Amino acid sequence: QKEVEQDPGPLSVPEGAIVSLNCTYSNSAFQYFMWYRQYSRKGPELLMYTYSSGNKEDGRFTAQVDKSSKYISLFIRDSQPSDSATYLCAMIGSSNTGKLIFGQGTTLQVKP
Amino acid sequence: DTEVTQTPKHLVMGMTNKKSLKCEQHMGHRAMYWYKQKAKKPPELMFVYSYEKLSINESVPSRFSPECPNSSLLNLHLHALQPEDSALYLCASSQDSRFGYEQYFGPGTRLTVT
Numbered sequence: 001q002k003e004v005e006q007d008p009g010p011l012s013v014p015e016g017a018i019v020s021l022n023c024t025y026s027n028s029a030f031q032y033f034m035w036y037r038q039y040s041r042k043g044p045e046l047l048m049y050t051y052s053s054g055n056k057e058d059g060r061f062t063a064q065v066d067k068s069s070k071y072i073s074l075f076i077r078d079s080q081p082s083d084s085a086t087y088l089c090a091m092i093g094s095s096n097t098g099k100l101i102f103g104q105g106t107t108l109q110v111k112p
Numbered sequence: 113d114t115e116v117t118q119t120p121k122h123l124v125m126g127m128t129n130k131k132s133l134k135c136e137q138h139m140g141h142r143a144m145y146w147y148k149q150k151a152k153k154p155p156e157l158m159f160v161y162s163y164e165k166l167s168i169n170e171s172v173p174s175r176f177s178p179e180c181p182n183s184s185l186l187n188l189h190l191h192a193l194q195p196e197d198s199a200l201y202l203c204a205s206s207q208d209s210r211f212g213y214e215q216y217f218g219p220g221t222r223l224t225v226t
Contacts, residue, residue, distance in 0.1 A: 034213055043204075058168035
């Protein structure tokens with residue numbers, strides 16, 4: 001079993017929809033939870049990170065962490081065609097060596 | 113500015129060639145990382161440098177040789193690669209390795225080994 005599970009999709013939604021992307025994990029030592037966006041043939045772009053449980057909002061993006069369920073989510077409101085990309089969740093423990101544990105990535109397509 | 117630059121953007125090399133990938137950041141970060149990414153897969157960590165010292169080597173074959181000449185630069189020297197080494201090679205940096213949750217990635221070098 002992988003430490004981080006993420007449905008690869010693809011996920012296709014109409015423009016303006018609310019998108020929900022999710023990851024589950026098994027290692028209770030994870031303390032920081034990140035979401036990266038990666039466009040085709042580009043490097044990953046850090047969208048946001050969250051420490052421990054709770055919510056964090058940045059514009060149209062909201063990250064949620066539920067440590068009791070070992071479940072994290074990224075919500076995208078009013079989705080745009082420019083949001084079409086692969087979204088990678090990543091996690092790291094408190095004994096922070098810099099080693100990120102990534103999910104497989106979910107491919108999102110937002111149709112005009 | 114959260115920019116990490118990588119050169120070259122594309123590289124095609126034969127199995128007997130020697131080449132180098134370069135990465136640069138001017139954010140004052142003291143941790144730098146090399147990742148390898150195959151198509152439709154997440155990045156895989158190869159090496160971590162912390163304060164110019166190698167702190168993590170993820171059992172990478174010796175045909176990949178990292179170098180950190182100073183706090184802004186990171187090189188990856190390539191020699192006698194195999195076709196299966198073809199991939200996107202990504203560099204990242206963070207304030208230091210304790211801030212690994214805030215890594216900034218470069219655009220990558222797309223490597224093809226023939």
